[in-house]
Amino acid sequence: MVHHSAARLDASFAALSDATRRGVLQQLGRADASITDLAEKFRMSLKGMKKHVGVLERAGLVSTEKVGRVRTCTLGPSRLEAETAWIDGYRRLWSSRFDELDDVLEELKRKEKVDGRKKRQ
DSSP states (O other): OOHHHHHHHHHHHHHHTSHHHHHHHHHHHHOOEEHHHHHHHTTOOHHHHHHHHHHHHHTTSEEEEEETTEEEEEEOSOOSHHHHHHHHHHHHHHHHHHHHHHHHHHHHHHHHHHHHHHHHO
16 A cells, blocks of 8 residues: 555544544535534534544545635545545455355364264264
């Protein structure tokens, strides 16, 4: 993996690690919102919400635009493709490992049955 991609994944997963930030993304998935509106919805200070939005913005998950005194937030350019590909790679790896483990367990069960029959005879 390229170092730049690793840094991007780190930023994305760090941003997604917080429940409030995940909630902000869900809210922005429904409609754009000002930082003030988001702060009210999540019952937090304007300063606290600005920090959350800043983390999401640095990760490319949120974009903001200031018009007058209002900063509006929208979903950012990142569509989590790199993050999804990373997770899918590990999902395939673990699925393969579990399939191999299933094969080993089935073989052990088969041998146990055969050994049990031999002992009875």
